[in-house]
Amino acid sequence: MTNTPQATHDWTHFEPRYQALRERPLDPAQVPAFLRDWSDLEKLVGDTDITLRRARDRNTADVPAEEAYLSFVREVRPKVQQASQELNRKLLAVEGYQPGENEVLMLRKLRTDAELYREENVELEVRMTNLVNEYYKLTGGLTVTLNGEELTLPQAQVKLLSPDRELRERTWRAMQDVTARIAPELDRIFLELLALRRQAARNAGFDNYRDYRWLQLKRFHYTPGDSQLLHQAIQAHVVPLVSRRKEAHRRQMNVESLRPWDLRADPLGREAIAAFGSIEELEDASSRIFHRLAPKLGEQFDLMRERGYLDLESRRNKAPGAYCASFPTQGVPFLHGNFVGTVRDASVLFHEAGHAFHVFASSRPDILVFARHPGAEFAEVASQSMELLTLPFLSRAQGGLYDEADLPRVREEQLDSIITFLPFAAVLDSFQHWVYTETGEDVSIGQLDAKWLSLMRAYFPHVNYDGLEGYIQKGWQYLHLYGYPLYYLDYAIAWLGAIQVWRGALADQQTALEQYLYALSLGGTRSLPELFEVAGTTLAFDEAHVGRLMAFLEEQYRA
DSSP, rough: OOOOOOOOOHHHHHHHHHHHHEEEOOOOOHHHHHHHHHHHHHHHHHHHHHHHHHHHHTTOOOHHHHHHHHHHIIHHHHHHHHHHHHHHHHHOOTTOOOTTTTTTHHHHHHHHHHHOHHHHHHHHHHHHHHHHHHHHHHHHHEEEETEEEEHHHHHHHHGGGGGGGHHHHHHHHHHHHHHHHHHHHHHHHHHHHHHHHHHHHHTTOOEEEEEEEHHTTTTTSSHHHHHHHHHHHHIIIIHHHHHHHHHHHHHHTTOOBGGGGGSOTTTTOOOOOOSSSSHHHHHHHHHHHHHHOHHHHHHHHHHHHHTTTEEEOTTTTSSOEEEEEEEEEEEEEEEEEEEEOOOOOOOOOOOOHHHHHHHHHHTTTTTTGGGGGOOHHHHHHHHHHHHHTTTOOOOOGGGGSSSSGHHHHHHHHHHHHHHHHHHHHHHHHHHHHHEEEHOOOOOOOHHHHHHHHHHHHHHOOOOTTTTHHHHTTTTOOOHHHHSSTTTTTHHHHHHHHHHHHHHHHOHHHHHHHHHHHHHHHHHTTHHHHHHHHTOOOOOOSSSSHHHHHHHHHHHHHHH
């Protein structure tokens, strides 16, 4: 039994409050109270949305939970969007209002929402959400049978850490085979999403979906050209670093070439480190780690745990992936995960906890709900920095998860996860730029497959894909491409920030932590460059900047 807010998902529950705000007289002096009341109403709507989504994600085979969520999406969310747009226009029509420091950027975002809003797109968004829900249902129920044992995909992925190369290959192929069975349906869903996204962009007066989505995401402080500069910087400085690391691994493994099932295994043939044996063990150790890092963070993690806001184990029919969401009225987050005991699972928990600490820090009474979220780029700095800031506290001697002898290996795996992630982020982002700006209405699945395969070969030249092209080319059927369009390079931008936070912490842990937590407390009230600066970092995309950070990481491998 969890202490979850009750979801009242009937529009009649919200309509009178929106109507009262629509009818309220509004002059510059009345705007602050109007904004507070509107913010409080949006928090209630947010509670309902998140509560229903959480119930669906806990069990994608729960038909009543799915229907409740989809009913909200179909019946309530469009009316909320329309009512909020009316209030937005009402606010923006007030002449002489001077926003406070915390509302300047918020007002720019609200103005952008007003400019992008088209009533005909409301129905398109409902249809898109229904398609994304299909994706979740199809992928959430997948299992693999190995040696007579039925495993969820996260459970099967553990086998890819085995020293037994034959087992790794068999596991990898079994996972690919089971996803291949749903590939035609995922193809269909994406083509339908693509058509709807393009239509929404045209309705709003844009030539392509990328440029429309760019403004939807409030990317005011960097351009698509900056993203492409980062792609080039990753290719120039990260891909060679990864290739050097993987070539050393290939020699250690004594294999002719690295295959996809070799990439996560220990190159010296050691058994994978077991980070935890049970979810309770993971939660206990995480609590101690956060208390060591900063007592306040430990208390916040314990609060989530006490309220039942941690759902971390892998189960069949559970929505894939891991994420943090929050109940806006409480300012208290919850974490969703699919963890099975690996070192990477522990890192992902620390990552999602970083998001949670961001929610706690930014849920201040003086920050309206419209100004809480800074955008994904800095939100991911909050989470990814936590993967690195926790490194000094991971030993069992300090209450953490690992024996002292395993710590160098854990640290090395963390660094490897960063440098191998960055090229994948560039692949996924490059693919989306191409899809949304260069392909026509008649783009085929074959073209999508071929483009993905060519990008994988370019950014992962150290991997031998010969004979596996039919599997590799479907890698674009990825969660973020369906549910979070053009949200992925944000992680790469954030890693550049998180690496700088860590570099600062190695020089002065207390100062770096204070800067990091202060930046979190600002929510979305400051611009992206300002948030980076407050956190003691620099926002940049060029090759020189990326090259310096990769040189720093290379030094850390030797530290």
